[in-house]
Amino acid sequence: MEESQSIHCKLIGQHPKGSLFAEWLTYEDIIASTNKIHRALIENEGMREYAIEQISDWILKHHVADSTLIRLKRKRRNIIKKYGLKEYLNQQQMFPVAEKTMRGNGAEIILAEYLQESSPLQILLYKLRYNPNVNQSMKGDDVLLFNEENLYEQIILGESKFRKVPGKDVVKDITDEFGKKLKFPLSILFVANQLSTSGYDELADKLEELNIEVQHGNVPVVNVGFLLSNHNTRSNVEKHLSSENPNFIFISLGIDQPEELISKSFSLANDKLKRGIEDE
Known part of the structure; x- marks a missing residue:
């Protein structure tokens, strides 16, 4: 079967060909069965630092609004004089410091x-x-x-997990969520409310109407599970994945020392935030 016609591609499209993901990762769309659709991602040798550089930019983008950065730059002289920039930013809590939350957020950002x-x-x-x-x-x-x-063409709803070591339990957690029946999104109204607050009332109105149609089953929804873990991830997903949901695809990313990828990416994001505030 041609790649463009595989069930993997029908659900989430082809593996990217012109971005970080094309250079950092190779992929395998493992032959699908009635109870298993799995795309395995594998890290290319020598690309870790390149990935950390890009992921740190994503971490900044997902956690810190441009308006927040502008406001901090405007106040930077008084901030540095009164508190010191490091202490001030630590108190503002732009990024999580808890390892579990950093890893969870990092996996979520990579999937998104x-x-x-x-x-x-x-x-x-x-x-x-x-x-x-x-x-x-x-x-x-x-x-x-x-x-x-x-908006009515398709919605993708994804759940991400990070584990230092993959195992049956984490695969089961994801398949319990998505593998038994199609799951509808729960956060459309949250998105609508925040967009309305930011002045995007027309789009917010459309999302509120969309939410009703989704709950009535009138909008195609794709469910995606994602696991970022070590080099044994692919084999563990293959061993334990079983789904009755034909619109559910599992994406696995298995790399050596996944915790290092996340910790270094967040550290670099912190450095970039500080430099961004200090720059004229």
Whole structure:
């Protein structure tokens, strides 16, 4: 079967060919069965630092609004004089410091950016900017993508997990969520409310109407599970994945020392934030 006709590509599109993901990762769309659709991602040797550089930019984008950065730059002289920039930013909690939350957020961000590259859909709201407690996982849908030009065409709903070591339990957690029946998104109204607050009332109105049609089953929804873990991830997913949901695809990313990828990416994002505030 041609790649463009595979069930993997029908659900989430082809593996990206012109972005970080094309250079950082290779992929395998493992032959699908009635109870298993799995795309395995594998890190290319020597591309880790390149990936960290890009992921750190995504971390900034997902956590810190441009307006927030502008406001901090405007106040930087008084901030540095009174508190010191490092202490001030630590108190503002732009990024999580809890390892569990960093890893969860990092996996979520990688999945969101991957799906934006592989599919024609987009994120309409960077929800991590609205987390009232940055050191705890944010409630609601992990990843939610729409086609802004035609909201009724398709929605992708994704759930991401990070584990240092993959195993049956984490695969079961994801398949319990998505594998038994199609899951509808829960956060469309949250997205609509935040967009309305930001002045995008027309789009917010459309999303409110879309939410009703989704709950009535009138809008195609794709469910995506994502696991970022070590080099044994692919084999563990293959061993334990079983689904009754034909619109559910599992994406696995297995790399050596996944915790290092996330910690270095967040550290670099912090450095970039500080430099961005200090720059004239």
